Amino acid sequence: MNRKKIIFFTGARSEYGIIKSLLFSLEQENYFDISLYVSGLHFLEDFGHTINEIKSDGFKIEREINVFPKEREPNETEFAAIINNVSKLLLIDRPDAFFITGDRIESYAASLGGHFAKIPIIHFGGGNITNGANDNIYRYNMTNLSDFHLATNKNNYKRLKEIKIIDNENIFFTGSFAIDAIVKFKEQAKPINQFVPALFGRDFCLMTFHSATKSDEKIGEVMDLSISQIINKGIDILITYPNNDEGYKEIIKTIKKWENNKRVHVKNHLGASGYYAALNDAKFVIGNSSSGLIEAPYFNKVVLNIGSRQEGRDCDTGVRSIKCSTLEVEKALNDLFISDFDSPINNHLFGNGNAVKTTNDLLKKIVL
Numbered sequence: 375m376n377r378k379k380i381i382f383f384t385g386a387r388s389e390y391g392i393i394k395s396l397l398f399s400l401e402q403e404n405y406f407d408i409s410l411y412v413s414g415l416h417f418l419e420d421f422g423h424t425i426n427e428i429k430s431d432g433f434k435i436e437r438e439i440n441v442f443p444k445e446r447e448p449n450e451t452e453f454a455a456i457i458n459n460v461s462k463l464l465l466i467d468r469p470d471a472f473f474i475t476g477d478r479i480e481s482y483a484a485s486l487g488g489h490f491a492k493i494p495i496i497h498f499g500g501g502n503i504t505n506g507a508n509d510n511i512y513r514y515n516m517t518n519l520s521d522f523h524l525a526t527n528k529n530n531y532k533r534l535k536e537i538k539i540i541d542n543e544n545i546f547f548t549g550s551f552a553i554d555a556i557v558k559f560k561e562q563a564k565p566i567n568q569f570v571p572a573l574f575g576r577d578f579c580l581m582t583f584h585s586a587t588k589s590d591e592k593i594g595e596v597m598d599l600s601i602s603q604i605i606n607k608g609i610d611i612l613i614t615y616p617n618n619d620e621g622y623k624e625i626i627k628t629i630k631k632w633e634n635n636k637r638v639h640v641k642n643h644l645g646a647s648g649y650y651a652a653l654n655d656a657k658f659v660i661g662n663s664s665s666g667l668i669e670a671p672y673f674n675k676v677v678l679n680i681g682s683r684q685e686g687r688d689c690d691t692g693v694r695s696i697k698c699s700t701l702e703v704e705k706a707l708n709d710l711f712i713s714d715f716d717s718p719i720n721n722h723l724f725g726n727g728n729a730v731k732t733t734n735d736l737l738k739k740i741v742l
């Protein structure tokens with residue numbers, strides 16, 4: 375059998391964690407030759423040097439596209455370098471399809487590279503709305519550049535259907551791969567102390583902040599207040615690193631201020647299992663990461679979603695969205711501690727854990 379070739383692009387730990395379960399599923403069959411183009415944050419030590427995780431998982435890395443600087447935030451130079459590299463390499467490697475996930479700037483650049491190389495693009499994660507981040511622009515443009523569209527929830531699916539210039543027959547609702555991974559994790563859940571030994575027997579919350587690229591929100595100031603309030607209540611904090619969006623250094627500066635406090639535990643990268651262990655064992659989740667809206671509800675956690683970064687996304691009942699204001703955050707934290715962290719019901723907005731099988735079947739239909 376002549377296997378079809380699919381190349382997956384990954385530029386950050388977050389979307390690699392999302393697609394990993396699909397990659398494992400595809401490798402168990404004999405329909406496709408799969409490999410990866412690796413770029414972006416995966417090569418940076420400050421963000422976990424996560425190319426090592428990909429190598430450890432055993433996936434074939436077709437090309438390494440190392441263009442991000444260590445000493446500064448990436449700009450249009452790196453964006454153009456990814457477009458140029460991806461376009462040239464795809465013309466050499468000639469896959470039958472190019473699979474791109476999410477909405478980060480690296481993925482947007484890869485989409486343009488795939489478009490110029492005239493390789494069919496499969497985009498996973500279109501149709502979202504995030505008014506507070508430039509990702510909103512990137513995601514919409516990626517949709518227009520792509521040939522096939524896999525939506526993670528039904529509202530996203532409906533939004534994609536409303537875009538006149540894309541073919542409705544090529545839009546599919548799959549659910550999120552992250553939910554499949556969560557279901558698998560829960561079958562043999564590991565405690566957080568296997569990943570962060572200092573948290574053994576300690577009450578903690580999980581905190582992840584990213585910069586709000588379309589506003590001047592004082593993320594560092596609000597983060598600083600939140601840390602102070604939470605540890606004064608006798609709760610530890612597990613902080614994961616931001617991505618490298620413009621303005622991330624303000625967040626790193628706040629992390630550095632607190633990282634030697636005995637109640638503050640900092641990890642630049644937990645891996646998928648470690649992150650799910652943190653969600654499973656945490657008392658609550660705070661920050662402005664999309665994981666608070668997608669994954670955290672599947673662990674029945676209250677989420678304090680702060681500021682505009684995720685504005686417009688579909689939210690489950692346990693997500694409490696508040697303005698990026700020290701007064702609002704202080705009040706929300708006080709209310710949360712009074713409520714004793716009631717476990718909210720999960721409404722399964724992102725599927726029930728069948729996304730990998732659904733997508734695997736769709737790829738056979740699309741690519742074969």
